[in-house]
Amino acid sequence: MKRQKRDKLSRAHSKGYQAGISGRSKENCPFQTTESRSEWLGGWREAIEDRNIGLNSR
Numbered sequence: 001m002k003r004q005k006r007d008k009l010s011r012a013h014s015k016g017y018q019a020g021i022s023g024r025s026k027e028n029c030p031f032q033t034t035e036s037r038s039e040w041l042g043g044w045r046e047a048i049e050d051r052n053i054g055l056n057s058r
Helices: 007-020 034-052
Strands: none
Touching: 007 034
8 A cells, every 4th residue: 555645735834843943044945835835934933932932852
């Protein structure tokens, strides 16, 4: 049975979250399409909020 890939938007969100947790700038968003970029930035913002309240993945 083939493994199904996650949809691109949820992948963009998780990549944005990872970038935010690691402290990267939002200017480093690799996505060009509006939908993917929006999802990436949403994940990034969520990670920044988590970092500010003290959650870290380290």
